[in-house]
Amino acid sequence: MxxxxxxxxxxxxxxxxxxxxxxxxxxxxxxxxxxxxxxxxxxxxxxxxxxxxxxxxxxxxxxxxxxxxxxxxxxxxxxxxxxxxxxxxxxxxxxxxxxxxxxxxxxxxxxxxQNQPTVDLSNVSANFTNKGSSTRGGRGNCLPSNSNYTHVGGRSNFNSNRGRGRGRQNFSSNRPVCQVCQKQGHVAL
Structure with a gap:
């Protein structure tokens, strides 16, 4: 072969x-x-x-x-x-x-x-704060919905018997409403 x-x-x-x-x-x-x-x-x-x-x-x-x-x-x-x-x-x-x-x-x-918008997340917050002061403690500007909260003659009143030093407090009724508070069943102040 x-x-x-x-x-x-x-x-x-x-x-x-x-x-x-x-x-x-x-x-x-x-x-x-x-x-x-x-x-x-x-x-x-x-x-x-x-x-x-x-x-x-x-x-x-x-x-x-x-x-x-x-x-x-x-x-x-x-x-x-x-x-x-x-x-x-x-x-x-x-x-x-x-x-x-x-x-x-x-x-x-x-x-x-270059045309993409930049988002700065460091300033984003779930709480809405308004100029002015609140004399009550707690987080945000929300109250539990079962609080003793009344609205009388253009002013909102809040009466809480929790702890000493707190009594009748007045809050303005024309303050912004926090959407997070509304979803959780709280009253926004």
Whole structure:
């Protein structure tokens, strides 16, 4: 038996069919991944990196995407925050290169980040306080609903027999109502 003899044609045909089937399955899987690829919360750089990995794999199995197909896949996964960019790219007379589009995507991402409102949560409070003083203790400006609380002639009166030093106290009835107190069944003062 000769060691350098080529394998019989039947073996070549089998190998070619196996390689073609594997290549086709890989290609279909990558096309599916490209069709479902979304930027989501990831950065433009990460999104573009995933995209180029997939397109490079297609090129490696000798099935590269046409430029307009690549643009379509890349634009499709951007999301609604990039609608203005997608519209401008689609309405251009001459197709944009992937590298140019990547630059525009990075610029758009920076613009979105600059326009995000900042929220300072350090000043947020569940209690509403009003200028003026209250002579009673406790948290917030709420009284349990079972307190002896009356409203007489434009003034609100509160009579509590809890502890010494507390007696009849007057509170204005036109003070804001705390929504937290209302939900808990308290009377807001």
């Amino acid at each position: 000769l060691l350098n003899a080529p394998p019989p044609p039947k073996v070549w045909n089998t190998l070619e069919r196996m390689f073609t089937a594997h290549s086709r399955a890989l290609s279909m899987n990558i096309h599916y991944q490209l069709a479902t690829l979304n930027k989501g919360d990831s950065s433009v750089a990460n999104y573009f990196h995933k995209f180029t990995q997939l397109t490079n794999t297609l090129a490696a199995v000798d099935q590269p995407l046409l430029p307009h197909e690549a643009l379509s896949f890349l634009l499709a996964g951007l999301g609604s925050k990039y609608d203005s960019l997608v519209t401008s790219v689609k309405t251009q007379l001459h197709p944009m290169s992937l590298e140019d589009l990547y630059g525009h995507m990075l610029g758009h991402e920076l613009r979105i980040a």
